[in-house]
Amino acid sequence: MKHAGDGATWDRGTEWLRGKGDAADVVMSSRVRVARNLAGFPFTTKATHDDRVQILDLCRRRVMGGEFQQAAGAERVMWIDLHDVEELEREVLVERHLISRQHARGRLATGAGGADAPRAVAVSLPDERVAVMVNEEDQLRIQVIRSGLALGELLGEIDAVDDALEGGLDYAFHPRFGYLTACPTNVGTGIRFSVMLHLPGLKLTGEIERVKRAAEDMSLAVRGFYGEGSEAAGDFYQVSNQTTLGKSEPVLLHEMQREIVPRIVDYERHARRTMMDKRRRVLEDKVHRALGVLRSARLMRAGEAMGLLSHLRLGVVLGLIDDVDQHAVNELMLLVHPAHLQRSVGRPLSQPERRIERATLVRTRLGGDT
Amino acid sequence: MKHAGDGATWDRGTEWLRGKGDAADVVMSSRVRVARNLAGFPFTTKATHDDRVQILDLCRRRVMGGEFQQAAGAERVMWIDLHDVEELEREVLVERHLISRQHARGRLATGAGGADAPRAVAVSLPDERVAVMVNEEDQLRIQVIRSGLALGELLGEIDAVDDALEGGLDYAFHPRFGYLTACPTNVGTGIRFSVMLHLPGLKLTGEIERVKRAAEDMSLAVRGFYGEGSEAAGDFYQVSNQTTLGKSEPVLLHEMQREIVPRIVDYERHARRTMMDKRRRVLEDKVHRALGVLRSARLMRAGEAMGLLSHLRLGVVLGLIDDVDQHAVNELMLLVHPAHLQRSVGRPLSQPERRIERATLVRTRLGGDT
Numbered sequence: 001m002k003h004a005g006d007g008a009t010w011d012r013g014t015e016w017l018r019g020k021g022d023a024a025d026v027v028m029s030s031r032v033r034v035a036r037n038l039a040g041f042p043f044t045t046k047a048t049h050d051d052r053v054q055i056l057d058l059c060r061r062r063v064m065g066g067e068f069q070q071a072a073g074a075e076r077v078m079w080i081d082l083h084d085v086e087e088l089e090r091e092v093l094v095e096r097h098l099i100s101r102q103h104a105r106g107r108l109a110t111g112a113g114g115a116d117a118p119r120a121v122a123v124s125l126p127d128e129r130v131a132v133m134v135n136e137e138d139q140l141r142i143q144v145i146r147s148g149l150a151l152g153e154l155l156g157e158i159d160a161v162d163d164a165l166e167g168g169l170d171y172a173f174h175p176r177f178g179y180l181t182a183c184p185t186n187v188g189t190g191i192r193f194s195v196m197l198h199l200p201g202l203k204l205t206g207e208i209e210r211v212k213r214a215a216e217d218m219s220l221a222v223r224g225f226y227g228e229g230s231e232a233a234g235d236f237y238q239v240s241n242q243t244t245l246g247k248s249e250p251v252l253l254h255e256m257q258r259e260i261v262p263r264i265v266d267y268e269r270h271a272r273r274t275m276m277d278k279r280r281r282v283l284e285d286k287v288h289r290a291l292g293v294l295r296s297a298r299l300m301r302a303g304e305a306m307g308l309l310s311h312l313r314l315g316v317v318l319g320l321i322d323d324v325d326q327h328a329v330n331e332l333m334l335l336v337h338p339a340h341l342q343r344s345v346g347r348p349l350s351q352p353e354r355r356i357e358r359a360t361l362v363r364t365r366l367g368g369d370t
Numbered sequence: 371m372k373h374a375g376d377g378a379t380w381d382r383g384t385e386w387l388r389g390k391g392d393a394a395d396v397v398m399s400s401r402v403r404v405a406r407n408l409a410g411f412p413f414t415t416k417a418t419h420d421d422r423v424q425i426l427d428l429c430r431r432r433v434m435g436g437e438f439q440q441a442a443g444a445e446r447v448m449w450i451d452l453h454d455v456e457e458l459e460r461e462v463l464v465e466r467h468l469i470s471r472q473h474a475r476g477r478l479a480t481g482a483g484g485a486d487a488p489r490a491v492a493v494s495l496p497d498e499r500v501a502v503m504v505n506e507e508d509q510l511r512i513q514v515i516r517s518g519l520a521l522g523e524l525l526g527e528i529d530a531v532d533d534a535l536e537g538g539l540d541y542a543f544h545p546r547f548g549y550l551t552a553c554p555t556n557v558g559t560g561i562r563f564s565v566m567l568h569l570p571g572l573k574l575t576g577e578i579e580r581v582k583r584a585a586e587d588m589s590l591a592v593r594g595f596y597g598e599g600s601e602a603a604g605d606f607y608q609v610s611n612q613t614t615l616g617k618s619e620p621v622l623l624h625e626m627q628r629e630i631v632p633r634i635v636d637y638e639r640h641a642r643r644t645m646m647d648k649r650r651r652v653l654e655d656k657v658h659r660a661l662g663v664l665r666s667a668r669l670m671r672a673g674e675a676m677g678l679l680s681h682l683r684l685g686v687v688l689g690l691i692d693d694v695d696q697h698a699v700n701e702l703m704l705l706v707h708p709a710h711l712q713r714s715v716g717r718p719l720s721q722p723e724r725r726i727e728r729a730t731l732v733r734t735r736l737g738g739d740t
Contacts, residue, residue, distance in 0.1 A: 296662025
């Protein structure tokens with residue numbers, strides 16, 4: 001298969017863009033990921049080409065069997081051999097948070113691999129709620145994702161999916177350490193919980209750095225919209241647990257779902273209320289200007305678009321803007337990125353062309369002038 | 371008379387806001403001013419209170435006689451004793467370019483005078499094309515103003531008005547030096563030609579400083595929207611001749627009307643064409659963003675408003691924006707200033723209130739969201 005799927009179908013389906021669920025005013029999406037490796041094979045970093053091909057083959061057969069699809073609640077499962085698709089298609093998958101940037105390139109942290117390295121991703125359709133990367137740093141990285149704060153439900157889902165895979169794959173497991181992983185920070189339960197938080201209120205009140213530091217002091221990683229090393233574009237922050245060894249899944253879940261995330265959500269809501277009560281004009285000015293610029297600009301960089309969409313999303317959530325749908329805003333947060341933009345236009349675009357097409361896209365989608 | 375006139379009438383009438391006339395794409399307005407003093411009285415700087423009252427009385431009788439009104443082509447003439455009106459009313463006159471800031475305060479460069487100093491202005495209605503300041507630095511400062519490049523016509527008009535006044539007033543005149551004035555730079559013909567130029571193209575191409583220096587090298591003064599010491603808000607530049615001694619009126623007129631101003635107009639048009647040909651997207655982006663922000667902001671400072679209106683005016687003149695009238699844009703360039711804003715709201719406004727009311731005004735006038 002050369003193409004990573006039909007864009008129109010994708011854009012309709014993606015569950016985590018819906019803006020539904022608990023605390024969806026602040027929590028854009030929740031994600032749970034586990035790392036698994038097969039017994040009898042070296043880790044990907046040490047694997048030969050033949051090892052990789054064998055692993056890929058074993059995983060494909062299991063993933064494309066009926067049990068996985070059923071456990072994932074999918075209408076169908078799409079398997080994409082990443083070494084076989086064009087770079088643009090791989091970038092689209094990165095922008096949709098279905099594969100890591102590292103997996104798109106095929107190059108591991110150790111320098112092993114490359115664009116031709118045998119590797120794949122399986123995606124549940126139509127809603128993209130389950131994805132399995134094969135031959136990433138770990139041989140299997142399974143993720144489930146959905147909108148709102150839903151780490152508990154996701155844990156149940158990933159357990160079912162994980163069991164469905166394990167039923168036909170021999171996972172590397174150590175009786176004392178648990179699931180073995182390439183990176184020691186994932187050993188044990190091998191689980192990572194993460195949430196994508198929208199924190200424009202804390203940014204506006206200037207409290208964001210304090211909250212970030214507090215999260216980091218609790219051993220949480222705070223990253224940007226596109227994970228490790230990416231900037232916090234548009235006031236979006238990905239917060240996840242760092243270590244998995246020595247803590248059980250229920251304990252990790254409880255900390256994230258019941259303690260830490262609700263506290264940050266409370267801080268953010270408090271900051272928004274403060275702005276609404278004490279600096280309402282400033283807030284209204286910001287959100288309406290954002291919409292005004294999005295509806296009128298002829299050139300726009302991705303970073304600016306994310307910043308404006310962030311303010312617009314805040315305005316929609318707070319009821320300050322009533323003629324724009326939150327789902328439309330969430331969708332644009334994907335569509336303004338280079339690969340999606342080029343896919344929607346249907347051809348490769350230079351940097352200057354992207355600025356034009358990006359502005360046209362947001363203007364059109366938000367009912368601006370033409 | 372306590373009030374400086376009915377706002378609604380004024381805003382409709384002002385001729386120089388119409389955006390008509392020669393080179394109106396670049397020349398917002400032309401203005402000719404002469405300075406006159408009465409024989410037998412000391413200059414205003416040395417005048418006693420009684421002198422001032424006497425001068426005011428002589429001038430009022432002459433100005434309010436029928437000859438001046440006829441020469442000015444006015445339906446009626448409004449006389450305003452500035453020592454009798456409130457500060458806000460005086461500020462409105464400054465913002466309309468009918469009196470100088472110095473005349474509003476009543477304080478001369480020497481430090482003489484004050485808010486109570488007997489002084490006045492006469493304004494031709496309804497179009498405000500002729501104004502006579504009495505007891506400014508010179509005892510009479512007559513100005514005629516209209517839209518577009520029209521210094522020749524204005525010279526004819528100011529001659530007629532000057533003659534009508536001279537018919538009943540004894541001007542201080544020296545057979546060798548000409549009309550005597552308080553400041554030596556005005557001695558001789560006592561005439562000053564000036565044009566208000568809109569130079570956003572030269573600003574965008576980065577050539578504005580070079581053109582400014584060239585103009586200054588030709589002994590021209592280059593000032594901002596509100597004259598001496600004011601910033602060039604919104605890319606508006608007031609260009610005028612500095613000295614009047616030793617050059618005849620026809621020579622000064624020829625230099626300004628036929629040589630210098632047309633050359634700057636050509637530069638500006640060339641800069642705009644370059645932008646249209648080579649950086650059209652950048653230009654479209656700027657003008658549409660300007661309109662987008664003007665139509666959506668909830669808070670706005672005067673300086674930002676002038677900058678956005680400047681870009682909007684450029685877009686309208688170049689046909690890039692077709693649903694906004696140039697006259698409306700020109701009017702807003704007055705209405706966003708503090709005194710006009712407060713007059714339109716009907717009460718004094720604090721700085722923060724002004725930002726709110728200014729944003730509301732431009733949004734409403736330009737058909738933005740409400």
